[in-house]
Amino acid sequence: MSDREKILAAVREALGTKEGAPVPQPPPPVTISLPLQSTELVAHFAQRVVAVGGRVQRLAAITDLLGAVLATLHAANAHSVVLSDAPIVQAMRQPLTENGITCLRSDAELNHLLAADAGITTAQYGIAETGTLILDAGRERSRLASLLPPLHLCLLPESQLLSTLGEALRALPHPLPYAITFVSGPSRTADIELQLVVGVHGPKDLCVLLIESQKQH
């Protein structure tokens, strides 16, 4: 008998059931938290991101993006950035380079990625309830760019904001991609005397650039 069969047999023996016994439906999922009003999403999201130690900047139009990114990089004294492969991020490569920023692809050599000052990615969704960014690795090479450098700049269109975690779980693609990361604030620890220290293994600075939805005329 294989190890798998041995353990399954032990489980069935303990439960007093037989292989292939009918399994009733699990308890139906319940609404765990009520959705927010759509008009509250942005304010709530921004408030929660700040509450967990991140920063939020709201941009009126996509044309403001480059200026905001450059300002944030300058303020953080960041000279090298890892860019994810999202088109909106890649579109900044040339203007950033022209402004003296060294741009790395997220598949560059690990030593270079480890030495970078900042990473720029998008998020596929934001959760207003918890101030959480959802990074779908199946859609964007964002795993290392969002993790290794001390500053993570994350672009999120406001139209991608969801109300609750439950809604976000339902919005995930089927089948699931190989990796999805939920990010709420910068990397943190309190392992020494419960003192909060940010940036222990991941970014110490998380800056979310919220891009306003185009107004309909």
Next chain:
Amino acid sequence: MENFAANALAALANPIQREALHKATTTFAERRLGVLLRAPNWQDWRTHARAIKDHTLEHLDYYLQQFANNAAARGCVVHWAATGDDANRIVTEITKAANTTAAVKSKSMTTEEIHLNEALAKAGVDAVETDLGEWIIQLAGEVPFHIVVPAIHKTRAQIGQLLHEKIGVAKDASAAELTAAARVVLREKFAAAGIGISGGNFLIAETGSLLILENEGNARLCTSLPRVHVAVVGIEKVIPRNADLDVFLKLLPRSGTGQDLTTYQSLLTGPKTAASHEGPAEIHIVLLDNGRTRMLREPKTRQALACIRCGACLNACPVYQQVGGHAYGSVYPGPIGAVITPQLVSLKRGKQLPFASTLCGACREVCPVKIDIPELLLHLRGEVLVGNQAAKAAAPDRLQALGFSIWAFFMRGKRRYAFATTLARCCDRMFSPLLRHLPPLSGWHKGRELPRLAKRSFRAQWRKQG
């Protein structure tokens, strides 16, 4: 775990540790209450989460198979380990096949339970803990003091001294400086590692996914940088659906650290499938039994398998609050540790642990999945006593038998009883301080005050009043 009583006394005599413990347990308990104010449906969430766990455990064979089949379909290699030794052998073989001796680990109580690091060390693999608290504990050669914050018993000065000796930081470094130094050292370990080892908080049957919660980002590094990722996960961690994560992600961080959500959740479904993906090329999932199917047998003991390892019962327990994690002498301390250790290890070795409780019920109150820990402690006490009686039948305690027959003699008549209480009152008055220092009272008296008998008996007072 055989020496809880002696360990507890030693812990009580350590004022630095007690202060750290007091600060940690009260801070976490207060933070938990703080976030609960924003969770009006808390009781409904608990009930729902427990119903999901009960359902899954009742049909565990079905959900384990579903998980294993779906994980395999996504390219994971699923291993089944009946014992800790089996799991250690499997992980050791995976490291050999991966042709590496450098492993990075993210925090996992399950790998602590099976002593994976020692097994890997014997095979020549250097497994470095990368959670800051776990890394400190590993450098100090200790075991975790708390399941969520492992190094909480150490002061900043003690950690500064330790890191000064091990990696040469300034002794008086601040918490931020110590953390920054750890980041530099551990980044090198991540970059060089051929294998990343993790535990897992949830296994999702319908998708074959593994979910890991954390705050530091080290689990993200362990599961994205090395070429091979191994997760060692107890069979009780499976849940049916992705949608079920909603309630568990509401309960676990709030109960554990008083956060609305931990900083990171990694939802991992199979290794990378395209050259453009970032992540391990191989993912192995080791499903561990190691005594869990034994706990499955009775519905009463089965409920302990619903535990999501949040640590709330440790923070709430008046015994843990005083003696801390090491006194239990087991990987899982506190109320839930006192319940699962005797069952996972052996009732014989863990027999003191079910008694390491006042049965006040604080653990039951805070448990996010409503485990009736006091009921389980009483049940285990019963098992221990049945074991003791069996032992006594073989070797009866003559002194105790004599004591009870004397007691029975004096209880059997009014005059005898009156005589005995008068005698006891005289003894109490004349020899009380002495009696307290002689067996059998000396043992009993160690942790308690022996009340003095009243000067006059109730009957005597009644007669006078009457």
